[in-house]
Amino acid sequence: MEKAADFTAIPVLDLNLINQGKEEQLLDEMRNALINVGFFYVKNHGVPQSLLDKTKESAIKFFDQPLEVKEKFDKIHSRSFYGYSKQGFETTKGKKDNREQYDFGDVVDIAPKTDDPEYYGLYAPFQYPTDDVVPGFKDTYEELLRNYNRLGMRLLEIVAKSLGLPYNVFDKYFEKNHQNRAKVIKYPSVSELDPLDGNQGVGPHKDQAFTLTLLYQADFLPGLQALNNKGEWIDVTPLPGTFVVNIGTGLEILTDGITKATIHRVNSPPAGMGPRYSIPYFLGVRLDEPFKVLDLPTELEYLRAKIKRTPEEEQFKQDFLNRLSTLMMENRVRSHPDVGYKHYPEIAKRMGIDENTKF
Numbered sequence: 262m263e264k265a266a267d268f269t270a271i272p273v274l275d276l277n278l279i280n281q282g283k284e285e286q287l288l289d290e291m292r293n294a295l296i297n298v299g300f301f302y303v304k305n306h307g308v309p310q311s312l313l314d315k316t317k318e319s320a321i322k323f324f325d326q327p328l329e330v331k332e333k334f335d336k337i338h339s340r341s342f343y344g345y346s347k348q349g350f351e352t353t354k355g356k357k358d359n360r361e362q363y364d365f366g367d368v369v370d371i372a373p374k375t376d377d378p379e380y381y382g383l384y385a386p387f388q389y390p391t392d393d394v395v396p397g398f399k400d401t402y403e404e405l406l407r408n409y410n411r412l413g414m415r416l417l418e419i420v421a422k423s424l425g426l427p428y429n430v431f432d433k434y435f436e437k438n439h440q441n442r443a444k445v446i447k448y449p450s451v452s453e454l455d456p457l458d459g460n461q462g463v464g465p466h467k468d469q470a471f472t473l474t475l476l477y478q479a480d481f482l483p484g485l486q487a488l489n490n491k492g493e494w495i496d497v498t499p500l501p502g503t504f505v506v507n508i509g510t511g512l513e514i515l516t517d518g519i520t521k522a523t524i525h526r527v528n529s530p531p532a533g534m535g536p537r538y539s540i541p542y543f544l545g546v547r548l549d550e551p552f553k554v555l556d557l558p559t560e561l562e563y564l565r566a567k568i569k570r571t572p573e574e575e576q577f578k579q580d581f582l583n584r585l586s587t588l589m590m591e592n593r594v595r596s597h598p599d600v601g602y603k604h605y606p607e608i609a610k611r612m613g614i615d616e617n618t619k620f
């Protein structure tokens with residue numbers, strides 16, 4: 262897919278414009294961010310700073326525990342791929358990502374039964390760090406999820422209107438059987454890393470199959486960067502009182518490539534600066550229905566003419582529209598082959614993961 266335009270800064274969208282009677286301005290700014298950048302900051306988002314401070318405090322308390330305590334909550338115990346991943350366990354395109362993380366997701370009212378399709382395992386109940394390890398962790402993070410969810414839905418309404426679509430056009434993607442995934446991440450600074458580890462916090466990637474990612478950068482540290490069309494990395498410097506929002510390939514596909522899923526990465530914090538913490542929330546869509554690309558207004562047709570997809574991107578689009586549940590399951594197994602092999606041996610085997618695979 263064609264890359265985003267040559268932006269040199271990330272726009273800031275102020276949700277207060279609506280109360281000030283300046284909704285049109287907000288919609289124009291949103292449309293520009295969606296089409297030309299793929300990233301924006303959102304301010305006056307309504308999520309209390311005191312809650313965000315508590316999430317950071319709890320994250321520090323958890324990540325500061327000895328490894329043997331953290332490993333009690335390892336993902337390997339979870340059919341839904343939620344839980345702890347230790348530092349350096351994941352890679353992006355074969356290169357080590359220097360981060361540790363805890364994956365968690367929206368509270369849902371689905372208890373997978375034996376006769377449910379296998380992907381229902383992705384909704385299986387999971388374990389948060391217990392109160393004896395970090396008091397209040399679960400309550401704090403569930404409160405954050407509710408806030409993220411409310412804001413995400415509000416942003417999708419603004420996205421829809423900015424593209425000239427009915428405000429509720431995305432509702433059908435969320436009706437039921439839906440759970441958004443999130444994680445809290447610690448990126449150690451390079452002084453805490455082995456020199457051979459390099460300084461990749463997470464390598465260049467798009468947020469696959471999601472619509473929007475909402476991201477809280479909990480420290481005023483550099484690291485997050487977005488790639489523009491000229492191949493320049495543009496800093497997404499933390500701004501007080503904002504979240505960063507970026508577009509995932511799911512929204513790119515639903516809008517037939519008119520909105521941009523921009524490649525981004527995180528560099529490890531420089532020596533002596535201490536660790537960086539962040540909390541992304543990945544707004545997905547329900548997994549149980551085939552989708553169609555949205556009918557977009559004719560004024561946006563000219564943008565569609567520019568779309569070029571590689572064969573892999575075209576295949577991904579077909580999978581997203583026709584077999585999303587399988588795609589999501591395979592994505593999880595690919596990211597965490599040890600968990601996949603333990604809980605879904607047949608799927609793992611189909612993907613070339615077996616008893617000989619080194620995890």
Ligand SMILES: O=C(O)CCC(=O)C(=O)O
Pocket residue numbers: 446463468476478485525526527539540541
């Ligand atoms: O930690 C960040 O700032 C970004 C993380 C990210 O891009 C991801 O996990 O997909």
Ligand SMILES: [Fe+2]
Pocket residue numbers: 466467468525
């Ligand atoms: Fe990302």
